[in-house]
Structure formats: C-alpha cells, structure tokens
Amino acid sequence: NQELIHHRNILFPGFTNDLLKIKTMKLRPDDTFIIGYPKSGTTWTEEIVWLVENNLDYDKSLKTSHFERVLFLDKEPIIKIDQLPAPRVLKSHLPLEYLPDDIAKFCKVIYIMRNPKDVLVSYFSFVKWLKDLEFSGTLEDIVEHFSKNKILYGDWCDHVNKYFSNPDVLFICYEDLLEKQMETVKKIVEFLGKKKTDEEIEKLIEFTSFHKMKTNKSFGMIPKDWNEFIDKFDFKLFFRKGQIGNWVSHFTEKMSDFVDEIVKQKINPKIKVRYLPLKES
Ligand code: A3P
Numbered sequence: 051n052q053e054l055i056h057h058r059n060i061l062f063p064g065f066t067n068d069l070l071k072i073k074t075m076k077l078r079p080d081d082t083f084i085i086g087y088p089k090s091g092t093t094w095t096e097e098i099v100w101l102v103e104n105n106l107d108y109d110k111s112l113k114t115s116h117f118e119r120v121l122f123l124d125k126e127p128i129i130k131i132d133q134l135p136a137p138r139v140l141k142s143h144l145p146l147e148y149l150p151d152d153i154a155k156f157c158k159v160i161y162i163m164r165n166p167k168d169v170l171v172s173y174f175s176f177v178k179w180l181k182d183l184e185f186s187g188t189l190e191d192i193v194e195h196f197s198k199n200k201i202l203y204g205d206w207c208d209h210v211n212k213y214f215s216n217p218d219v220l221f222i223c224y225e226d227l228l229e230k231q232m233e234t235v236k237k238i239v240e241f242l243g244k245k246k247t248d249e250e251i252e253k254l255i256e257f258t259s260f261h262k263m264k265t266n267k268s269f270g271m272i273p274k275d276w277n278e279f280i281d282k283f284d285f286k287l288f289f290r291k292g293q294i295g296n297w298v299s300h301f302t303e304k305m306s307d308f309v310d311e312i313v314k315q316k317i318n319p320k321i322k323v324r325y326l327p328l329k330e331s
Pocket of ligand 1: 086087088089090091092093094168171172173175228258259260261263288289290291292293296
C-alpha cells in the first residue's frame with residue numbers, strides 16, 4: 051500500500067504523480083482536460099468528450115480501453131502522457147492551483163460539478179475499494195471528513211469555486227448532463243469547436259447513457275497497475291446508480307442540514323447546486 055500524500059492541507063491518493071511535474075507539464079493547444087471532484091461524473095464526461103474529439107468513433111470506444119484513450123493525469127507517468135497522440139483528452143481531479151498556470155487559456159478545460167450529497171454517497175461506496183485509504187467507517191464519518199477537509203483532493207467548495215471563477219473553463223453540472231442532455235452536450239460540442247447534427251448528438255447521448263456505459267467493455271480494460279490501488283477491481287464500481295438524489299436514501303436529516311450549512315457558508319453564491327431531480331425540486 052502507498053501512503054496518502056498531504057500537501058498544503060490537501061489529501062491526495064498515494065499514487066499521485068510528482069505534483070511539480072504536473073504543474074510544469076508541456077501543454078498542447080489541442081489538449082482537452084476533463085476535471086471534477088471525485089465521483090462527480092468525470093468518467094462519463096470524458097467518454098462524451100473523447101467521442102466528440104474522435105469523430106464519434108464508437109467502434110474504437112468499444113474495442114479499446116477507456117483508460118488508455120483518456121489518460122489520468124494525476125497518476126499516469128508523465129512520459130506516457132507526453133507520448134499520447136493528439137488530440138489528447140486528459141482526466142484530473144486536481145484543484146486548479148495544481149495544474150499549469152493559465153491552463154484554460156492554452157487549452158480547453160471542462161469542469162463537471164455534482165451536488166455534494168450525491169458525491170459523498172458515491173465516494174463512500176467507492177473508497178472502500180481504495181487500498182491506501184483503508185477506510186472502514188460509515189457515511190456519517192465521510193460527512194464529517196467533508197467538514198474537516200479530509201476527503202481526497204481537498205475541500206469541495208474550494209475546488210468548485212476556483213474552476214467556476216475561471217472564465218475560460220466550461221463549467222457544467224452532472225444534474226444538467228442527466229436531465230438537460232441535448233442542451234448540455236451541445237454546449238460541450240460547441241466549446242470543443244466541433245459541429246454535430248441533432249441526430250448525431252442524440253446517438254452520442256444514447257451511446258453514453260448510464261446503462262450503455264455500464265456494459266461497454268472498454269471500461270473493464272484497466273491498466274495493469276490499477277490492481278495495486280483498487281481492491282478487487284470491478285468496473286461496475288464506476289457505474290453504481292447514476293442518479294440525482296440517491297443521497298435521500300442514505301442521509302439523515304442531520305447529515306443533510308450539516309452539508310447544507312457548510313455549502314451555504316463557502317460556496318460562491320452564483321453557483322446553483324441542484325440536489326434533486328427537476329420534477330422534485
Ligand atoms: P453513483 O455512484 O452515484 O452512481 P466519476 O466518474 O467522477 O468517478 O463519477 C462516478 C459517478 O458518475 C457514479 O455515480 C456513476 O454511476 C456516475 N456515472 C457514470 N457514468 C454515468 C452515466 N453515463 N450517466 C449517469 N451517471 C453516470
């Protein structure tokens with residue numbers, strides 16, 4: 051097991067690359083970075099973006115490992131990232147200040163935010179499998195960690211606020227990607243400078259739907275060294291429920307009020323966080 055990394059009061063997984071190497075990495079103008087706090091729908095956004103960037107090559111999406119097509123910047127050797135053919139689609143969970151300066155001016159950065167209660171339930175279900183965390187607590191413990199900045203990749207409000215405040219970043223929400231799909235995918239396509247017809251976008255939405263992705267074998271083709279940090283890897287771990295408001299079945303009222311209070315105090319008031327499906331909110 052690798053030790054967790056503590057840096058400036060932020061906790062990173064033990065597998066994290068040399069942070070300085072990331073900060074000084076060579077950017078290319080045709081790079082696209084997909085960033086999100088863990089469990090916010092990053093994998094889903096990556097797949098949509100990879101397909102848009104690669105001429106909707108569904109065949110390749112099914113036949114080649116997602117994790118080799120979209121490299122995980124925080125973990126993969128920088129040399130491998132340097133050698134990835136253009137256009138690179140890279141995934142990261144890092145707070146903005148850990149990425150190269152002016153990254154969103156040089157290349158495209160898409161940030162996905164998800165409501166923190168669903169993030170915490172998803173995170174709780176996932177961290178049990180991470181070897182270096184050795185976590186055996188309850189969801190209530192995770193909510194406590196949320197208030198004490200002990201969740202991987204730091205404070206959720208800080209993470210979101212910084213990307214939101216950068217005018218060059220395309221900021222999207224998991225909830226909109228699920229419920230206002232056409233509109234949100236169109237925003238992504240336009241941001242990437244591509245043109246797709248409504249029919250093409252409808253097919254893309256269908257191909258990247260929760261149930262389709264859950265059975266897409268490319269997510270089961272994991273890099274060899276992943277078994278070092280994930281216990282009994284099963285790619286279904288990445289596709290658990292795929293819903294808005296699943297937290298309602300797991301949170302007590304006290305836990306919910308606690309998260310509301312923290313978010314109210316720290317989040318940029320311009321950010322609209324949606325906790326429930328549209329028809330219920
Ligand atoms: P749940 O655990 O709530 O189901 P990340 O990729 O950032 O780790 O985020 C994982 C979350 O995104 C999981 O949430 C997962 O189910 C959800 N997800 C992945 N693909 C999805 C899709 N195509 N549609 C909706 N949700 C998806």
